[in-house]
Amino acid sequence: MAPIYWLFWAWWLPLKLAVVVAEQAEGCSATSCGNVTISDPFWLSDWQMERSCGSPDFEITCLNDTPVLPSSVPSVGFTIMDISYEEQSLRVVDVCKLTLLQASNSCQVTVWNTSDKLGIPFKIDPINLNLVMYNCTAAAVARQGRELEQTRMRCGNESQVFVRTERSYDETSAMEGxxxxxxxxxxxxxxxxANTSDYGQLIGGGFLLKWQRAPVSGSKRAFRKIMLIALTSAAATLLFTCIYFLIWHKKCKRLWFLKKTSNNNEKNYEAMIVSYGSLAPKRYMYSKVMKITSSCSDQLGRGGYGVVYKGRLHDGRLVAVKFLHDCKGNGNEFVNEVMSIGRTSHINIVSLFGFCLEGSKRALIYEYMSNGSLDKYIYSGNPKETLGWERLYAIAIGIAHGLEYLHHGCNARIVHFDIKPQNILLDKDFTPKIADFGLAKLCHANESKLSMTGPRGTIGFIAPEVHYRNFGVVSTKSDVYSYGMMLLEMVGGRKNVNSMAENSSKQYFPDWIYDHFAEDDGFQACDVTSEIEEMAKKMTFIGLWCIQILPIYRPTIVKVLEMFERSLDEMEMPPKQNFCELLEDSAHNMSVQSASSTIPEV
Structure with a gap:
């Protein structure tokens, strides 16, 4: 019976594949998403679909009855308002730009031009105007006078960000200064x-895109279909002949292509990534990743997670490719990183260009950061000599802006859980970017506390409540604790874990910083001169507030940014912490936990 069984499959499978090929060649049937009709050449993707029925260039995702055209860079994409099939045009809204302007009263703007997020076959219709956002110096504002003042963005009287509309734009048309x-x-x-003062309404009104695709003649389409069916049938017949030989003449126990190549967890990872559809970052084949890295010829670093190599995309952009070790334990972290950082777009968050997942082969493709990680500067012999206090101070504020975006600027709140100098990368201009989201946790924006199955993070930076819940609930303030400890390391120029291991309990690192902060002689032990003592004291002051043992006494990251804007005279001295007293008073800790669970995140 067995030979007849396999011969039946050898006949049925080519027939089934031929039917599928024929269906795909016919294109997709018309459907709708909300009030927009989706028909050829566009097609509506669905993670539950067993196949695609159109070109990947024209894939559309339906989210909450809203059609979304994917972006070619890490971004949410474009909301489609209507499609004109006769004119081969569609009106879309750049979701990231609109969301950032509506949800924040700051003058932050996303780093990608809209045109950079569009690929073939789409191009921006020349009928559109260009809304250009500038960052101007005070001198330029004074020189331009009242005309420039009328275009100031509505995010504070001191805003130096301005907008104006232009029919055509290139770099030479930028305003002086x-x-x-x-x-x-x-x-x-x-x-x-257009009225420039209504820049939010202008972006919300969308813009026109044109598309064009190469025509395919009926004869070519039919020939392609016939060739695909013939090749598929021939390959299937050859395959099952080989299978028959292996089973009945070599007495193999299993079909080689049915051999289990991944465990249930790996299948779950695949399903999770597929469920995000076009919102997931671009997926690369392993062979393509090897080509990007020139077969892993230029190693940038190595750690417990794996190895990082320098690479280059087809468009010339430099990237850093992180290959994860072949082990069972990194699957959840891999999916965490892909799904959490894939949702972000911010100047202080490292961009994830794509990923690879083929069985046990896993890789992450990031933007290349030419100045490496922060730890190599602050732990060096003369850290302040390399960076300078002004740049170190700017880096501290940039990291806080990145955390503010993760905690309050995304559709889903992201808690990083591993903020430390090693995970802060610096670009060519020393702009800091938060990286490594392997331990991150996503939650709804209205959640004030997180449920966790176990502690996560790096020793020396983990908030007390992550280990011992009597201190309070786990929340975004757990990131604030890690940020505060990192601030103190930036000031002190030494690792807090090493200082704890090499010296007595009296030299507990935050106490060491606290004592120098309180002394009249200032920060001589930290190589701080009088000219920059204000910055060093402010970083120390904020850091000591951030590492308060009980999370209800720590500031939110929003409050941290406000503290950077104040003078030292306006700040109160934080209390010195004592772990032992708080641990002994368990009744007090339990009441604190109950109270902190009712305090909303700000």
Whole structure:
């Protein structure tokens, strides 16, 4: 019976594959998402679909009855408002730009120009205007006078970010004394002009995209279909002939292609990533990743997680490719990193360009950061000599902005759980970017506490409540604790764990910083001169507030940024911490835990 069984499969499978190929060649049937009709050449993707029925260039995802065109860079993408199939055009909204302007009263803008997020076959219709955002110096503002003042972004009287509309734009048309931040196409009014002060409304109104695809003749389509069916049938017949030979003449116990190549967890990882559809970062084949890294020829670093190599994408961009070790324990961290950082787009968050998942082969493709990680500067012999206090101070504020975005700027709140100098990368301009989201946890924006199955983080930076819940609930303030400890290391120029191991309990690192902060002689032990003592004291002051043992006494990251704007005279001295007293008073700790669970995140 067995030979007949396999011969049946050898006949049935080519027939089934031929039917599938024929269906795919016919294209997708028309459907709808919300009020928008989706038909050829566009097609609606669904993670439950067993196949795709159109070109990947025209894939659309339906989210909450809203059609979304994916972005070619790490981003949410474009909301489709309507499609004109006759004119081969569609009106879309750049979701990231609109969300950032509506959800924040700061002058932050996303780093990607809208045109950079569009690939073939789409191009921006010339009928659109260009909404250009500039960062201007005080001198430029004074020189431009009232005309420039009328275009100031509505995010504070001291804002130096301005907007204006232009019919055509290139770098030579930038205003003197102003750097271009981002260019967004928008539709003008009936007269082809637009009111710049309504920049939020202009972006919300969307802009026009045109598309064009190469025509495929009917004869070519039919020939392609016939060739695919013939090749598929021939390959399937050859395959099952080999299987028959292996089973009945070599007495193999299993079919080689049915051999289990991954455990249930790996299948779950695949399902989780597929469920995100077009919102997941770009996926690369392992062979493509090897080509990007020139077969792993330029190693950048090595750690417990794996090895990082330098690479280059087809468009010339330099990248850092992190290959994870072949082990069972990194699957959850891999999916965490892909899904959490894939949702972000911020100047202080490292960009994830793509990933690879083929069985046990896992890799993450990041933007290349030419100045490496922060730890190699602050732990060096003369850290302040390399960076300078002004740059170190700016790095501290940049990291806080990145955390503010993770905690409050995303659709889903992200708690990083591993903030430390090794996970802060610096680009060519020493702009800090938070990296390594393997331990991150996503939660709803209205959640004030997190449920966890066990502690996570790095010794020396883990908040007390992550280990011992009597201190309080786990929340975004757990990241604030790690950030505070990192601030103190940036000031002290030494690792807090080493200082604890090499000296007595009296030299507990935060106490060492606290004592020098309180002394009249200032920060001589930290190589701080009088000229920059204000910055060093402020970083220390904020760091000591952030590492308060009980999370209810720590500031939120929003409050931390406000503290950077104040003078030292406006700040109160934080209390010196004592672990032992708080551990002994368990009744007090339990009441604190109960109270902190009712305090909302700000």
């Amino acid at each position: 102003c750097d271009t931040l981002v260019v967004v196409p928008v539709l003008g009014g009936a007269n082809g002009k």
